[in-house]
Amino acid sequence: MASGPDNIHQSLSQGKGQIMQKIGILTGGGDCPGLNAVIRAVVRKAINENFSVVGFKNGWMGVTEGTGAALDMNSVSGILPKGGTILGTSRTNPVKAPDGLEKIKRTFDKFELHALIAIGGEDTLGVARKLHDAGLNVVGVPKTIDNDLQGTDFTFGFDTAVNIATMAIDRLHTTAEAHNRVMVVEVMGRHAGWIAVYAGLAGGADCILIPEEPFDIDQVCELLKKRHSRGKNFSIVVVAEGAKLAEQEGGLVVQNLKKDAFGHARLGGIGNMLGEEIERRTGFETRVTVLGHVQRGGTPTAFDRVLASRFGVAAVELVVRGEFGKMVSLQGNKILAVSLDEAVKEIKTVDKELFSIAQVFFG
Numbered sequence: 468m469a470s471g472p473d474n475i476h477q478s479l480s481q482g483k484g485q486i487m488q489k490i491g492i493l494t495g496g497g498d499c500p501g502l503n504a505v506i507r508a509v510v511r512k513a514i515n516e517n518f519s520v521v522g523f524k525n526g527w528m529g530v531t532e533g534t535g536a537a538l539d540m541n542s543v544s545g546i547l548p549k550g551g552t553i554l555g556t557s558r559t560n561p562v563k564a565p566d567g568l569e570k571i572k573r574t575f576d577k578f579e580l581h582a583l584i585a586i587g588g589e590d591t592l593g594v595a596r597k598l599h600d601a602g603l604n605v606v607g608v609p610k611t612i613d614n615d616l617q618g619t620d621f622t623f624g625f626d627t628a629v630n631i632a633t634m635a636i637d638r639l640h641t642t643a644e645a646h647n648r649v650m651v652v653e654v655m656g657r658h659a660g661w662i663a664v665y666a667g668l669a670g671g672a673d674c675i676l677i678p679e680e681p682f683d684i685d686q687v688c689e690l691l692k693k694r695h696s697r698g699k700n701f702s703i704v705v706v707a708e709g710a711k712l713a714e715q716e717g718g719l720v721v722q723n724l725k726k727d728a729f730g731h732a733r734l735g736g737i738g739n740m741l742g743e744e745i746e747r748r749t750g751f752e753t754r755v756t757v758l759g760h761v762q763r764g765g766t767p768t769a770f771d772r773v774l775a776s777r778f779g780v781a782a783v784e785l786v787v788r789g790e791f792g793k794m795v796s797l798q799g800n801k802i803l804a805v806s807l808d809e810a811v812k813e814i815k816t817v818d819k820e821l822f823s824i825a826q827v828f829f830g
């Protein structure tokens with residue numbers, strides 16, 4: 468998986484004693500807890516390595532428009548525990564516009580950028596890969612609560628989202644039990660069920676539905692009836708927003724058919740649909756909670772702060788070593804690097820082994 472002997476914490480040979488070069492940085496796509504921790508780490512490490520840093524506002528929009536500002540020690544002071552991103556973000560896709568690439572090249576010239584560090588998920592890093600192919604010095608940092616990027620065991624932000632969802636499930640448990648209800652919890656994750664499986668396992672869900680395993684509503688109802696027939700009078704069902712009904716029932720449920728700049732429809736709605744059907748088919752009183760953007764907000768967990776800081780430091784090390792077209796990655800407990808090609812080739816979906824462990828606790 469890793470390209471070459473890639474422990475990127477080897478001794479650094481460049482950067483010191485040279486003319487100060489500039490590194491650009493941007494945060495793109497949906498925000499995610501830990502973004503500020505990466506920005507802070509990049510700035511601190513870059514300054515240690517004798518680079519200066521330019522931050523671009525609102526993802527690729529700022530790079531395309533050439534609106535950047537210097538980031539120094541003061542700019543990143545106190546931001547480690549803060550959610551969101553001090554740089555702002557957007558789902559702008561610069562390579563959709565015919566002159567997008569040219570504009571980015573002009574920004575590289577205008578700011579005399581030696582390299583650009585792009586912090587993002589599959590869309591943002593897909594653009595980064597195209598820029599690398601076009602000859603620009605780019606390095607990627609894997610960000611997304613969805614944990615669906617290849618080449619890294621975890622993306623930062625995922626752990627925080629899982630903790631928020633787990634806490635919600637714990638709380639839903641007590642009220643479900645008090646009222647003898649079925650609680651359906653819809654979580655994010657787009658086309659991967661990582662948040663659903665981890666939060667469902669951690670929260671003791673009685674059924675978890677993920678995009679990787681299309682489901683049949685009757686089978687879900689049978690499972691709940693069986694559980695209730697053995698004396699349990701409440702249940703928790705965790706459903707990923709991208710979970711799909713098996714062929715005979717329909718397909719993906721979307722909130723909005725309108726696509727974003729990267730071609731994604733807005734997912735959501737499966738929880739409400741499922742809740743109504745469970746109540747109708749089983750007669751069990753059912754309530755639905757859609758966690759939504761709560762999963763992306765607020766302070767990152769300690770795990771995400773540490774991972775984000777390690778990623779930020781490692782991204783600068785890649786720049787110093789001239790290893791472009793790569794994304795920093797967590798493999799086991801090591802921070803390594805993989806090619807951007809590998810990272811964005813296809814999404815990383817939940818592995819069957821993990822899901823089969825979650826299934827042991829169904830019903």
Ligand code: F6P
Nearest residue numbers: 497611612613655656657734763
């Ligand atoms: O990719 C992160 C994510 O939160 C997905 O889980 C979700 O489908 C999507 O972003 C929501 O995007 P937006 O913030 O644009 O509504």
